[in-house]
Amino acid sequence: MKATNLLKRQHRQAERLFRQIQRSKDESERVELVSELATALSAHMAIEEQIFYPAAQQVLSGKKALMGETAYLEHMNAKTALQNLLGEGPMSFEARLKVLKELVEHHVKEEEEQLFPELEALIDETEMKSMGTRMQETFEQMEVLGHEEIMAQDMQLMAGRAEGGSKATATSAGQNGGGTKARANGAKTTRSTGRAQARA
Structure with missing residues (x-):
């Protein structure tokens, strides 16, 4: 099954669970x-983020590449809404369910009307089916884990990315600091040389 068709089938499953x-x-x-909904959504978002979106980012360019970035951001909002649904809060259960449902519906509409057609035009059918197979296998593994474990793993991945970003920023700052010191030393040498030349 093509990756896009697999994701569409999972979208229909989520819609059915919302109705039930x-x-x-x-x-x-x-x-x-x-x-069941929490596990289905968590596993669905995981295979998109681990397999589908990276493939999309490799072939999309220009303004169209923003569709992939937007999808990641929408996932973050959906994950927050899902956690709120599973927990306790000032809003009623029905209100929390409505928030999650509307976020998912908006995300599904954008994917199926914009992102999927673009990728189906750029990725050949053989590759799309191969990707679909990998995604289905990963989804089934995620389903066995359950939503709590999937969400815990996701938190670890996010923490790892944040730590990696912080280290990269610190390294860059250190390199820039070294450059600043070099420029300062160079400026001092230039000023000293200039004064020596003036005295000569």
Whole structure:
């Protein structure tokens, strides 16, 4: 199955779960459905971020490349809304569910109407199917872990990226500092030479 078709199928699954949760009147059933939704969404976002979006960024260019960056940002918002749904907060369960549902619907619409058609035109069908196979295998592995473990791993990855970014910034600052010192020493030498030449 092509990667885009796999993701569309998962989108429909999420939509079905949202409807079932909204209709459910049984508390235990609703808890089970929310857990299923959380795992489905967490695993879905993971395979997009680990496999699909990196492939998209390799082929998209110019303004179209912003679609991939926007998708990452939308995932961050959806993850926050999902955590709010699973936890406790000032908003009612129904209100928290609505926020998550609207974020997911907006994200799905943008992907299916803009991002997917662009990638289907740029990536050949054989590669798209190969990517779909890898994504399906990873998704199934994620499903076994459950949403709590997936979200914990995601937090670790984000912390790792942040730490890497901080080290890179510190290294860059150190290099710039070295350059500043070199420029300062050079300026001092130039001034000394200039004064010596003036005295001569």
